[in-house]
Amino acid sequence: MFQAIPTPKGDPILSLITEFRNDPRDQKIDLGIGVYKDDHGITPVMQAVTLAEQVLLNANGTKSYQGLTGDEQYNESITQLLLSGTSALDRCATLQTPGASGALRMLADLIADTAPNSTVWISNPSYVNHRPIMEKAGLTVKEYSYLDAQTKAVDEDAMLAQFAALGSNDVVLLHGCCHNPSGADMSLEAWQKIAELANKQGFLPFIDIAYQGLGDGLEEDTKGLHIIANQVDEFVISTSCSKNFGLYRERTGAALIVSNTLTAAMNSRAKMCELARGSYSMPPAHGAAVVDTILRDDNLNAIWRKELTAMNTRVNGLRAALVQEFQAATQSNRFDYFGEHKGMFTLTCISNEHIAQLKEQFGIYIVGGGRINVAGLNQSQVKPLVEAFVSIGA
Ligand SMILES: Cc1ncc(COP(=O)(O)O)c(C=O)c1O
Structure with a gap:
């Protein structure tokens, strides 16, 4: 029955994850998959979630x-x-x-x-x-x-x-x-x-x-x-x-x-x-x-909102840093859009050639179309990212 099924092409984002994982360079940067990461590159379990899980565990509910x-x-x-x-x-x-x-x-x-x-x-x-x-x-x-x-x-x-x-x-x-x-x-x-x-x-x-x-x-x-x-x-x-x-x-x-x-x-x-x-x-x-x-729960709700605000503050801080670094490196406002965009992503619209160059020359992994997961960056990666963009003329 299944012999005629062709080998799939592979999901472009998932294959990028594998490529990134196998890249031996220390300075590599993963801006592909759309998950939030903290300053240590971890996608953390929120504290409110852990506390709620404890409440549920203690309540000893049913799995029916x-x-x-x-x-x-x-x-x-x-x-x-x-x-x-x-x-x-x-x-x-x-x-x-x-x-x-x-x-x-x-x-x-x-x-x-x-x-x-x-x-x-x-x-x-x-x-x-x-x-x-x-x-x-x-x-x-x-x-x-x-x-x-x-x-x-x-x-x-x-x-x-x-x-x-x-x-x-x-x-x-x-x-x-x-x-x-x-x-x-x-x-x-x-x-x-x-x-x-x-x-x-x-x-x-x-x-x-x-x-x-x-x-x-x-x-x-x-x-x-x-x-x-x-x-x-x-x-x-x-x-x-x-x-x-x-x-x-x-x-x-x-x-x-x-x-x-x-x-x-x-x-x-x-x-x-x-x-x-x-x-x-x-x-x-x-x-x-x-x-x-x-x-x-008022208490858990307040903890969750605080954590969410902290996530936002981190991403907005990265956006502000990107705008500043780009302005300094290009002497222009060409990249100010990083500061105007909302949420985790920014679409840079850079060419496929530039995306390939960023990966090959700098170990910077971006998905097709040029979407950058700003929420996957940390402050120490802002300058190298900007320098890489400028050096390839993106
Ligand atoms: C716009 C949009 N809709 C829906 C989804 C799917 O979300 P979920 O993980 O809850 O299935 C995503 C996930 O990235 C998304 O970006």
């Missing part, structure tokens, strides 16, 4: 099945974290999923099941997995203009002009904050215009928010989302606890459906349960229990 919707307490907590204070709260139904990836897929399956002729519009560029997830669910995928490669900012006029031509068969996939891979977020004015266009044209906003708290702060990062939540009847959200709780491998996320009535939202969630039953059935329990324990 949880049910198709996952942990309902977690669903409630994560909904509050995203939509608290908005009019969407009482017409929202939430499903715990295996990461935001699981949420993206379940929502895509729901859309494909309900409106199979839908086209999903993703930003150009977008998270590397958006297209395959949507396509594997059977949906048509098209791209909308997003990043201006020259300014490294969002070309809002071009993007909005495209949205103005969409209709009720269209789904617009937006990054809630900290756009991956570019780091360029749109203005609140653009969010407002999207809300108006969604109402006028009838397209469905699909907001993927995988980095809440890693941009300007937990509440600030939902400002765009809240504009949609308060003004648009129907939209969906995929969210992740991989980055902001550091729970990458625990596969903790959620899919939220907001409709004009709670009944419609709950029926949609029930449909997703049926679809999940046909694949992974139920989400894993541990990560969700940890998140819920943190969000329900």
Whole structure:
């Protein structure tokens, strides 16, 4: 049966990890895979997570099945974290999923099941997995203009002009904050215009928010989302606890459906349960229990928020250092965009030749397209990185 399966090409990011690991140079720098690292190059378990795990261990709970919707307490907590204070709260139904990836897929399956002729519009560029997830669910995928490669900012006029031509068969996939891979977020004015266009044209906003708290702060990062939540009847959200709780491998996320009535939202969630039953059935329990324990406990919540702020401060300090070093090395403001971008990444748009030179000559590993994981750097690597960029004329 399986002999005809061809040998796969290999995931470019995963093969970069292997190459990096096998590189014997001491000064090598890994800016590839999108995980947060501390100053020692470690992706730490957050203290709030360890403390919550202790609480769960002491509670001596059960490992029995949880049910198709996952942990309902977690669903409630994560909904509050995203939509608290908005009019969407009482017409929202939430499903715990295996990461935001699981949420993206379940929502895509729901859309494909309900409106199979839908086209999903993703930003150009977008998270590397958006297209395959949507396509594997059977949906048509098209791209909308997003990043201006020259300014490294969002070309809002071009993007909005495209949205103005969409209709009720269209789904617009937006990054809630900290756009991956570019780091360029749109203005609140653009969010407002999207809300108006969604109402006028009838397209469905699909907001993927995988980095809440890693941009300007937990509440600030939902400002765009809240504009949609308060003004648009129907939209969906995929969210992740991989980055902001550091729970990458625990596969903790959620899919939220907001409709004009709670009944419609709950029926949609029930449909997703049926679809999940046909694949992974139920989400894993541990990560969700940890998140819920943190969000329900004032003390743990405060510890977690403090840790998240410290992560942000570290990344923003690196961004400021990069801007300063680049200004000094190039006598120009060409790289100021490092300071304007939000979250873990910045897309430099450097050529494939430059990416290859950085790897071969300096042991600096960057993924195709030139995305730099700023959150993977430490202060001592800023100067060598800038010098390498300047020396190859990137
Ligand atoms: C924009 C975006 N969406 C979704 C995901 C998937 O997150 P998870 O690890 O929760 O599946 C990522 C992960 O990098 C992402 O960057």
